[in-house]
Amino acid sequence: MNSKFFISVLSVFLIVSSYSCKQKSISVSKISTIQKKIDSTIVEDKAIDSFIKPFRAHLNKTLDATLCIAIADFTKNDKPLESTLGNLMADISLKQTKPVFEKKYTKEIDFVLLNYGGMRAPILKGPVTARTAYQVMPFENELVVAELSYEKVKELTAYLAYAQRAHPIANLRLSIVKASKEVKEVKINDQPLQENKTYLVLTTDYLQQGGDRMDFFKNPIQLYKTNYKLRNALIDYFKSVDTLQVKLDKRIKYAE
Template sequence: MTIKHTLKLCFLLLIFSCASPNISKIEGKRLNIDENLKSDEAIEAFIKPYREHVNKDMDNVISYAPETYTKGDGKYNTAIGNLMADAVFSEGNPVFNKRTGKNIDFVLLNHGGIRSIISKGDITTRTAYEIMPFENSVVVAELKGEQINEMIQYLSKAKRAHPISSQLQLTLDKDGNIKSATVHGEPIDTTKTYNVATNDYLYNGGDGMVFFSKNEGLHVLNYKIRDVLIDNFKKRDTLNPKQDNRFIQLND
């Protein structure tokens, strides 16, 4: 008997079994979830030690922020965005290098992926979860210089502070046209292949970043952005990210 015939037989048996007169009538009832819905003490008692354990881990202090940082504190680059992109570079590059013998050239993330501020005071594991609640992971795409130029055009037109790491420098003139774009201080070489770290959402075309689709290869690091932040925060007693000149527009 083929798999197709087996499935048909199972389907017929299911129909006949559901048609059996011994099956009781099934009725549903809608329960509103509000303050009138009481918690189950037995379930609460069972969950309590796990909740306390998770909260203890989440509230573990791993660094300190002398100021509050938000993704709205700059037009083309922000302190929190620079922090995230540079963290992906510094934590992701050793992993990439160990696997391939190559280095990441620079990092591109997305402005909308920053989901919370970093508040002045203690930085905890929970902070990283609030900034990056999604399960996005680091991937490295091999892009030709032509695709890098497409990326630069995208960034110049988007006019948003999409986080880029410091290895990429982009300057716009007063009209928003590209005045200069360099990687490691060198102009974009259309014959060269660049290793660009990003997240899997953007690699798959998120935020209209379709230039990632024309790649020469992909490396999945199995390293969540959230874990990158946690590992990076733990290495520093104090976070002190800054806005800088990695992506700017000239006034004259």
């Protein structure tokens, strides 16, 4: 194990003072800590290892079972404004959440926005497993839908134009000016952004709470929970297809 990781052991010493036979006061006298390294010097407990061995074997077998095949490497670094991994993540999130959301709320999701930094590993050409999903998305992020006003969606698109980064999106197309970092054109479901309309945006609970400085998601008109983790959506999708395919289609592009 990595010697950079430590367990902090906390020792608390209490003084108990008795003021009468019916009343006691407890206060903290001293707090001290020591650090224990977790590394190769720790002696293995064979009894514990023997106990967990069958569970570990079963878990590894489940995680490493092939669910589908990736026909190419999908990474988040293909282009400055979009990526194969980002497009795949956004498309999967929409496809898997759409029927769940529509059944529960009888409403339709307008578009998807995830974040570039949330993709923690590529999907490499070859067998795709549940472990792959854990590597790509190691966090317990839940998919949620935030209802945003026209003004908030304008803030969202301005954020993307200023960042000029390959944040995963679906059902949203932007044309931006590279030099000025301004939005030239916005289309949602191939329709122009409408001033007197609210939009249902699929994202994660982390971003909805302002993660990655996406403050436009805070205090939405209404927040809809799906009880569906992004990682579970990936695994469910992997199980439903034979091969993974995606392409770059200029969801965000520089204005000509």
